Amino acid sequence: MKRSGGATSKALLGLLSIHPMSGYDMRQLIPWSIGHFWSESYGQIYPALKQMTAAGLVVRKTEQHEGRPDRHVYSLTKQGRAELRTWLKAAPVDEVPRSELLLKVFFGAHTEKGVNREHIAAFLAMHEQALKVYVATEKRLKKEEAQDPQLPYWLMTLSFGRHRSKASVKWATETLAELERLDGI
């Protein structure tokens, strides 16, 4: 069974549905948009754009600027838009996300207690930080993009991040307490 053209090209079509942009722009935009549940590298983006152009899903225009490299700005074609809609309708494939942290916890009996506590404490700190970022981003979006029809959907994914980080913080806190109890501290 072939999974013709993975989700990378779909993510790029989606970004182009916001507004036309270059491969470089996409890479820059990702951390501020879909960054907490998706990632793409230049090594994926540029070949994908090439292939999508050949397939007629996007068109490319070259912009020239003095003293700076040319920009290749892509925009969706009618076919590209159709492809995006078709993909949106298909049921998403859910894969088990791998977590090295949990793998280490699972085998944690084979190392010192302090080691496990440190790993989990770092995880806790990361998610506490992430929570702050989600809340700040939400506030900013609601102000700056108030009239964008896509805003509600963006907020839904942000809300997911918030729920996930909250749960992570709760688990880490409880688990740290349990580790201390095991230590007899």
Place this chain on the structure above:
Amino acid sequence: MKRSGGATSKALLGLLSIHPMSGYDMRQLIPWSIGHFWSESYGQIYPALKQMTAAGLVVRKTEQHEGRPDRHVYSLTKQGRAELRTWLKAAPVDEVPRSELLLKVFFGAHTEKGVNREHIAAFLAMHEQALKVYVATEKRLKKEEAQDPQLPYWLMTLSFGRHRSKASVKWATETLAELERLDGI
């Protein structure tokens, strides 16, 4: 920068720390142990075991059985045990887990409202089911493995699954309500 020998071999070392077993056994055991945060296929396991044998981390014994294929049973060497401990001490690398569902939600404005609701409803059902499995597994483990010193650590990873699924259910429920509100239903 080389990431010498990924985490696959470490996961296998960990499984062998429970008791000696074959590659086939590992594949069978994974869904019942680390399955909710890790996965391995035969195509990874067999080559890894070969390479680990060559590296002296494990040793292999062949068991013969009438009318059935030979079993290659692996066990940890002193070096294998040391390698596992070293890896456990190192800080886990945390990668952003990709979620096709969230990607579709993010671009959800480009399709019909019903489509998004269906995706999220399926996600909700999946996590409600998962919650039941976690609770049942926890009960079973506490009975059947009561005296195993690794039990507390196994329960910690199960607890993570519970927290994650609870948060997912909560998010999905809230988001479904929000989608209905947007629809003006």
Place this chain on the structure above:
DNA sequence: GGGTGCATGTAATGGGTTACATGATTCT
């Protein structure tokens, strides 16, 4: 002079799933 940002792209390398190949036994 050296790092950073802009901007594109390719090549090398690694990680991972699926399909293929084999073959006996047992269940339906």
Place this chain on the structure above:
DNA sequence: AGAATCATGTAACCCATTACATGCACCC
């Protein structure tokens, strides 16, 4: 008769990150 289970392994393929290659402008 046909499918599933036991059991091992390889090969083909896909997906993804990182490193490399280029080159100008700007700032410290």
